[in-house]
Amino acid sequence: MARATREAFGETLVELVKEGRDVVAVEADLSKSTTTAKFAAAYPERFYNVGIAEQNMIGTAAGLAVAGKVAFTGSFAVFATGRAYDQIRNTVCYSGLDVKLAPTHSGITVGPDGGSHQMLEDIALMRALPGMRVLVPADYNAAVGALRAAANTPGPFYVRLGRVGVPDIHGADREFEVGRAYVLREGADVTLAACGVMVAKALEAAGMLAAEGISAEVVDVSTVKPLDAETIIASASKTKAVLTCEEHSVIGGMGSAVAELLSQECPVRVMRIGIQDVFGTSGEPEELMEHFGLGKDHLVSAAKDLIQGVRAKIC
Amino acid sequence: MLVRPNHSVTEIQDIANRMRGDIVAMIAEAGSGHPGGSLSAADIVATLYFGVMNHDSARPDWPERDRFILSKGHAGPVLYAALAEAGYFGREHLATLRKLGSILQGHPDSRKTPGVEVSTGSLGQGLSIANGIAAALRTDGLAESRVWCLLGDGELQEGQVWEAAMFAAHHRLDNVIAIIDHNGLQIDGACSDVMDLGEVAEKFAAFGWETSVIDGHDVGVLVRSLQEARQPSGRPKAIVCSTIKGKGVSFMEGCADWHGRATNAEETTCAMGELGCDLEERV
Numbered sequence: 001m002a003r004a005t006r007e008a009f010g011e012t013l014v015e016l017v018k019e020g021r022d023v024v025a026v027e028a029d030l031s032k033s034t035t036t037a038k039f040a041a042a043y044p045e046r047f048y049n050v051g052i053a054e055q056n057m058i059g060t061a062a063g064l065a066v067a068g069k070v071a072f073t074g075s076f077a078v079f080a081t082g083r084a085y086d087q088i089r090n091t092v093c094y095s096g097l098d099v100k101l102a103p104t105h106s107g108i109t110v111g112p113d114g115g116s117h118q119m120l121e122d123i124a125l126m127r128a129l130p131g132m133r134v135l136v137p138a139d140y141n142a143a144v145g146a147l148r149a150a151a152n153t154p155g156p157f158y159v160r161l162g163r164v165g166v167p168d169i170h171g172a173d174r175e176f177e178v179g180r181a182y183v184l185r186e187g188a189d190v191t192l193a194a195c196g197v198m199v200a201k202a203l204e205a206a207g208m209l210a211a212e213g214i215s216a217e218v219v220d221v222s223t224v225k226p227l228d229a230e231t232i233i234a235s236a237s238k239t240k241a242v243l244t245c246e247e248h249s250v251i252g253g254m255g256s257a258v259a260e261l262l263s264q265e266c267p268v269r270v271m272r273i274g275i276q277d278v279f280g281t282s283g284e285p286e287e288l289m290e291h292f293g294l295g296k297d298h299l300v301s302a303a304k305d306l307i308q309g310v311r312a313k314i315c
Numbered sequence: 316m317l318v319r320p321n322h323s324v325t326e327i328q329d330i331a332n333r334m335r336g337d338i339v340a341m342i343a344e345a346g347s348g349h350p351g352g353s354l355s356a357a358d359i360v361a362t363l364y365f366g367v368m369n370h371d372s373a374r375p376d377w378p379e380r381d382r383f384i385l386s387k388g389h390a391g392p393v394l395y396a397a398l399a400e401a402g403y404f405g406r407e408h409l410a411t412l413r414k415l416g417s418i419l420q421g422h423p424d425s426r427k428t429p430g431v432e433v434s435t436g437s438l439g440q441g442l443s444i445a446n447g448i449a450a451a452l453r454t455d456g457l458a459e460s461r462v463w464c465l466l467g468d469g470e471l472q473e474g475q476v477w478e479a480a481m482f483a484a485h486h487r488l489d490n491v492i493a494i495i496d497h498n499g500l501q502i503d504g505a506c507s508d509v510m511d512l513g514e515v516a517e518k519f520a521a522f523g524w525e526t527s528v529i530d531g532h533d534v535g536v537l538v539r540s541l542q543e544a545r546q547p548s549g550r551p552k553a554i555v556c557s558t559i560k561g562k563g564v565s566f567m568e569g570c571a572d573w574h575g576r577a578t579n580a581e582e583t584t585c586a587m588g589e590l591g592c593d594l595e596e597r598v
Contacts, residue, residue: 024451045454048486056443056478063447066382066433067455071447087475090437091444095425097433 002165005196006104008143009161010038013072016151017043023151026061027074028054034074034104034161054079058087058099065097070151073099077106077119077160085125092156093129100150101126102159107247108275108292109164109197109285118280124252126158127225133178134225136160136246136254138199139169142222145176153178160196162247164285167200169220181228183235187217190303191235191242195221195254198245198273198294205299216303224254232258233266241310242270243303247294250274269313271306273299318371318380320364320401324535331361331534334396335563336592337409341392343583344598345413348421351573352467353393355498355531355558362537363463363494364397367545372402375430381460382432382448386441387467387496388422389575394431395419403430410598439473441466442493446483449491458490461545465494469501472510477522483551484523491551492544493519496531498560500571519553531556563590 013036016023024046031037031049040047048064050056054075061071073080080103081088092099103122110118126134135150135157137143143161150157169184184199185206194202199220206216217235221228221244236242242262244255255272262270275292289295322330335357342348360383364370368381385394392412399406404418411417418427422436433444445464452460470476483491495515503509512518516526525548529540537556544552560574561567564586578586587594 026447048450048482050478050482053475053478053481055440055475056482059440059443059475059479060447060450060482062433062440063444063449064451065447066444067448067451069451086437087440087443091434091440095434 001168003140003168004163004165005137005140005143005161006035006163008140008147009102009104010035012144012147013039014042016148017046021151022069023072024048024064024069025072025074026050026057026064028052028057028079030075036074054083055087058084059091061099062091062095062097065099071099073101075103076117077103077122078117081119081122081125089129093131096131096155098154100157100159102147102150102161104161105163106160107162107197108280108288109162109247111163111285111288112282114282115279120249120275120280121252122160123224123248123254127252127257132156132158132225133223134158135178135223136195137222138196138220139166141168141170141172141174142176145174146222149176149178162197166197169199169203176222179223179226179228181231182220182222183217183231184220185216185218187215187239189215189239189241190307191217191219191239192245192299192303193219193221193232193242193258194245195224197247201294201296201299202245204296205303208296208300209303214303214307221254221258224257227257227261229261229265232261236262236266236268240268241306242268243273243299243306244270245273245299248274249277251277269306269310271302273302319369320366322365324538327361327366327534327538330365330400331358332590333592334361334393334400336587336590336597337396337399338392339564339578339583339586339590340594340598341395341409341412342577344410345577347413347577348392349389349575350577351500351560351567352387352496352498353390354562354564354567355560356390356393356465356496357562358532358534358537359465359494359496359556360393360397362534362541364401366538367541368463369459372430375403379457379460382462384432384441384445384462384464385423385435386464387438387470388435391421391423394423398428398430438467438470439475442476442479445491446479446488449488450486452490460490462491463494464491465496468495468497468499468512468515469506471495471512471515480519480522480524487549488551489547489549493551493553495553495555496558497555498558500560500574502571502574504571516553516555523550524553525550526553526555528555528557531558532562565589
């Protein structure tokens with residue numbers, strides 16, 4: 001079943017309150033799109049719509065957190081991070097507050113709205129902040145787990161949610177552990193380290209590679225910060241070739257994080273699939289995935305190039 | 316149990332004067348800092364901590380306390396002076412301002428300083444935070460608590476202040492009181508030259524706030540006005556305090572150059588003399 005990770009947002013907040021968590025949500029006029037409207041309908045007294053004012057959204061959430069609430073914020077990734085970066089840095093992170101940013105509409109799969117609305121630098125921005133944890137769930141169930149983990153772990157969190165439906169990968173019973181990468185498919189020739197919508201693509205690509213006799217390991221790097229060094233190093237030292245796959249700029253994102261880790265701890269060939277330092281553009285999500293080189297065929301050919309490069313160097 | 320410091324006007328005036336001495340001395344010792352806007356706010360902050368706010372330095376996390384948010388975070392020294400005077404930490408820390416390892420950072424850091432509710436320093440953010448706290452206090456049934464937010468006038472140039480002003484009025488947060496330290500000066504000169512603020516009280520009124528304009532150095536007026544502001548009226552309140560930047564030190568008064576620099580030894584002696592404070596006793 002294809003569900004968008006954003007569909008988990010409002011529903012999970014409702015569940016958390018039912019379980020007794022002191023959760024509130026602050027939204028900036030996008031409650032229908034982000035699904036925080038579901039939370040607003042269930043708990044109107046716990047929902048604050050600031051209007052089109054993202055800086056105030058973060059600031060108000062910070063105040064609610066200072067007063068002891070677990071404060072989630074909505075809006076789209078592009079506005080929630082870029083427009084309010086100073087508020088996130090100087091108020092939320094510097095004070096170490098229980099503010100959980102969970103904006104939706106990240107990446108190019110926003111689609112027709114175009115480049116102005118397709119946030120491709122958010123992981124980079126959030127990852128650089130001291131104390132910020134960055135979660136990029138691959139499917140609906142992972143999003144539920146990520147939101148719950150964010151609510152149950154003190155301090156600032158960034159949970160990157162998306163607009164379009166993605167295939168179910170994780171079971172509903174999968175516990176989401178902050179700081180853990182999940183090996184979804186074992187392999188020996190190449191590691192496909194993916195996050196978000198790219199996990200499904202990586203699994204598809206791994207199936208296609210298997211048909212060609214190439215054994216690909218797929219790792220769901222659902223926590224970009226703190227990175228699961230152990231799992232990633234174990235996979236890299238086995239395959240000696242790591243292809244990172246993300247719906248984000250290749251500058252500063254998950255691929256950068258993995259490359260930073262491996263260059264110090266386990267130098268192997270790393271190739272980064274992502275948006276190559278350009279803005280997005282209008283189009284349908286799947287069209288854009290192909291246009292920007294994030295489709296399964298691109299992953300297959302990149303994986304083969306990578307393996308060939310590794311072998312050429314060894315010979 | 317309510318802890319409402321009930322000092323007389325004369326006592327608060329004395330405290331404010333001691334705090335001015337602390338401000339000058341700690342910034343001189345640090346070698347850098349923001350004396351102008353700290354001195355302009357000294358009477359306001361002294362009145363809040365010693366005549367108006369419910370708080371207890373022995374229990375900084377007491378749920379029923381009033382909250383104070385220093386949105387103009389560069390005036391940290393005025394807050395540190397008040398917190399030391401109130402016993403949130405020992406006076407010996409004042410001499411460590413801005414130094415490596417100090418609990419007193421260049422701008423307030425809630426993770427380092429007892430009594431600081433939230434970190435500030437990047438201007439324009441305090442009122443949003445105050446609103447969030449006020450909203451939470453209301454839903455949690457803490458009806459006696461008030462959230463006091465001190466803003467600079469130059470700071471009102473930040474757009475977020477007006478996003479927050481809209482929010483407080485929309486949600487009828489009558490437990491929020493914004494106090495504007497209207498000294499008319501900012502780093503680059505007079506606010507009216509840099510970016511004219513117009514009529515500050517009228518602007519807040521247009522956003523749906525109850526407003527008043529008072530003398531920010533008349534402690535009697537401050538005590539009366541701020542205590543009155545405690546009374547809920549269905550609307551947030553903005554109290555515009557007319558102040559003098561550098562108030563209490565003649566050569567700093569009304570001079571934008573003293574926004575962000577420390578006194579040298581000679582100037583420090585002169586300033587402490589004017590304030591009638593003994594440097595050795597202060598820091």
